[in-house]
Amino acid sequence: MWLRPPVVLGFRLLHDMRGGSSPKTGSSRGYYCRALTGESNYNICINCDLTVSCNCQDFDGSGLIGSLKGQTLAEVFAGPVVRRFLETLGRGELPTSTCSRCPELAVIPEGEERAEPRAGKVPKLGIMIENTAHCNLRCHLCDRQLLLGLRDAKFLSLAHLERVAPMLASAQIESVYYFNLGEPFLSPTILDEIKTLRAHLPHTRIITSTNGALLTREDAMQAALLMDRVYFSIAGVDQDTLQRYQKRGDFEAAYKSMRELVRRRAEEGRRIGGVRLPIVEWKYVMFNWNDSRRHIEEAIRLAKAAGVDRLLFAPGHAPTREMSLRYFSDRLLNLQGELTDEGIAFDFNPVPDELRA
Ligand SMILES: C[S@@+](CC[C@H](N)C(=O)[O-])C[C@H]1O[C@@H](n2cnc3c(N)ncnc32)[C@H](O)[C@@H]1O
Numbered sequence: 618m619w620l621r622p623p624v625v626l627g628f629r630l631l632h633d634m635r636g637g638s639s640p641k642t643g644s645s646r647g648y649y650c651r652a653l654t655g656e657s658n659y660n661i662c663i664n665c666d667l668t669v670s671c672n673c674q675d676f677d678g679s680g681l682i683g684s685l686k687g688q689t690l691a692e693v694f695a696g697p698v699v700r701r702f703l704e705t706l707g708r709g710e711l712p713t714s715t716c717s718r719c720p721e722l723a724v725i726p727e728g729e730e731r732a733e734p735r736a737g738k739v740p741k742l743g744i745m746i747e748n749t750a751h752c753n754l755r756c757h758l759c760d761r762q763l764l765l766g767l768r769d770a771k772f773l774s775l776a777h778l779e780r781v782a783p784m785l786a787s788a789q790i791e792s793v794y795y796f797n798l799g800e801p802f803l804s805p806t807i808l809d810e811i812k813t814l815r816a817h818l819p820h821t822r823i824i825t826s827t828n829g830a831l832l833t834r835e836d837a838m839q840a841a842l843l844m845d846r847v848y849f850s851i852a853g854v855d856q857d858t859l860q861r862y863q864k865r866g867d868f869e870a871a872y873k874s875m876r877e878l879v880r881r882r883a884e885e886g887r888r889i890g891g892v893r894l895p896i897v898e899w900k901y902v903m904f905n906w907n908d909s910r911r912h913i914e915e916a917i918r919l920a921k922a923a924g925v926d927r928l929l930f931a932p933g934h935a936p937t938r939e940m941s942l943r944y945f946s947d948r949l950l951n952l953q954g955e956l957t958d959e960g961i962a963f964d965f966n967p968v969p970d971e972l973r974a
Contacts, residue, residue, distance in 0.1 A: 646729070648706040652721040653682075653699055654735045658743025660721055662797050665747045666770040667777055669693050671702065672715045673745055673797055676760065678767045679713040685777075690739050690784045699737035707734035739788045743822075746781070747797035748773045748804050754828050755864040758935065764798055775806055775813065782817035792822040795844070802831040807840040815843060822972075826850055826900065828863060829871030832878065841878055842885050845972065846896040849875045849925075852933070854915040858907040862933070875899060876923040889972065896968050897925045900960075902933040903941035913949055917963060926968055931960035 652660040652671055662670045663685060671680040682702070683693030693699065705712040707725070716722050750768045752761060765771060773781075785793065793814060795801055804810065814823060825841070826848040832838050841847050851871045853859030859868040879897050886893035899920050901907075913930070920928035932944045944950065944961070954961035 645709065646725045646727065647709045647734075648711070648716075649703060649723055649725055649735045650706055650716075650719075650721050651723050652719075652740070653694070653703060653737050655738030655740050655742070656723075657721050657740065658792050659745065659794065660719070661740050662745035662747055663773075663781055664768060664797070665749050665773040665799070666768045667773075667781075668768075671699075671713065672719050672721070674715055674719075675713075676764055676767075676798070677714055680715055685781060685784070690788060694737035694739045696737075700734075703734040703737060741788055741790060743792035743794060744785065744790055745794040745797050746773070746778075747799060748778075748795065748801050748807070748810055749799040751803050752798075752800040752828075753803055753830060754800065754866050757862045757864060759798070772804055773810070775809055778810055778813050782814055785821070786817045790818065790821055792824060793818065795823055795825045796827070800828055800831065801825050802827050802834070802837040802840070808836040808843075811840045811843045822846070824848075828866060829874045830867045832874035833870060838874075838878065838881060841895060842881060843887070844895045845887075846894075846898065847878060848898050848900045848929075850900050850902065851875070852902040852904070853907050854912050854919060858912060861906050862902070862904060872919065872923065875925060879924040890969065892969065892972060894972070896927075896972060898927040898929055899923070899925050900929045900931055902931050903944045904933045904935055904939050905941050905943075906939075908941040908943040908947070910947065910949065913943075913947060920963065921965055924965075926964065926966045928963045928965070929957070929960045930954065930962075 650671065651657040660672045662673055662675070664670055667685040668681050669683050669685060671682050675681065682698045683696050685693070688696065702712040711717055749772045750764050751771055755761065795814070801807060811823065822845045823843070824846040825844055827850065829849045829851060832841060849871060851859065851868065852862045853868060856868045859866050875897060878895070882893050882895060882897070886895065888894070901916050916928060930944065930950060933941060950961050954963050
């Protein structure tokens with residue numbers, strides 16, 4: 618199951634997608650795509666080589682809808698691929714290998730049957746930007762080489778970002794999710810990238826997700842301090858549990874960086890109202906090897922000690938034999954945590970709704 622927007626930080630199994638063919642599920646009313654028609658704040662992704670994907674899991678390129686190399690965002694959304702995708706959906710068929718698992722797939726409401734397919738629309742609520750397709754980790758379910766093979770540039774250049782940012786400004790974009798399938802802080806120009814975005818989009822929320830290991834660099838820490846929200850993906854409570862999924866990960870470095878960001882923002886963070894930013898959230902993706910009561914209690918203890926605003930237990934997408942069943946059944950999680958769109962959350966510092974992306 619994919620988590621529903623507004624904040625979907627999910628991940629699909631690559632081998633699911635390799636299955637590839639588009640199932641024809643035959644809704645008698647037909648479908649439409651919330652992301653392609655401007656109803657979502659997530660999933661449309663500007664990739665690091667300026668291609669644009671319709672979903673955040675486009676490992677096989679079947680969701681490519683255009684490229685900002687030769688098109689504007691408006692041209693992409695008025696273009697032939699978006700039109701074809703929406704026509705296909707309107708007939709009750711799925712145009713990409715990802716649609717059947719995507720939270721953006723919606724059934725055309727009653728009364729609209731056999732109407733013209735909906736038109737593509739440039740997103741205003743939010744968009745993703747992938748600044749790199751490279752990663753310092755080798756997560757258990759991620760096929761990095763396949764992804765890298767799709768991109769003819771592996772990092773988004775500052776010159777390209779300078780071209781993209783004004784397009785987002787004219788779309789009055791509300792949120793930018795500055796990550797996709799790579800590690801955003803791997804980019805040596807991350808600080809200049811965030812400054813560039815801030816200069817063009819002073820009122821836009823900037824959100825990122827990181828494995829945390831590279832925030833030991835001062836420029837990376839400075840970049841994080843310019844964001845509105847930072848998710849730390851740390852899938853364990855020690856090196857052993859972490860590296861079962863996040864191979865090459867470093868628990869101590871990631872945890873220390875998360876704690877350090879909380880410490881630094883107290884003095885250096887941007888202030889909105891009475892709140893210092895960025896909001897810091899530990900995202901603990903659960904599998905059947907890191908989900909015991911001991912792990913849950915230890916994560917809660919460590920999250921409090923680090924001073925994060927929220928600890929989010931997110932269900933890991935994995936083959937059935939590796940999935941966490943305790944995510945659904947553990948009493949501590951389910952009675953004391955709050956079920957959100959993203960997973961089960963423990964809030965330690967209340968965050969005003971308007972600052973949540
Ligand atoms: C692939 S990561 C890339 C961004 C960054 N490198 C990071 O680690 O956060 C994008 C998001 O997918 C989430 N993720 C990774 N593997 C997952 C899985 N098997 N199930 C659910 N979410 C997953 C991460 O927590 C992160 O928020």
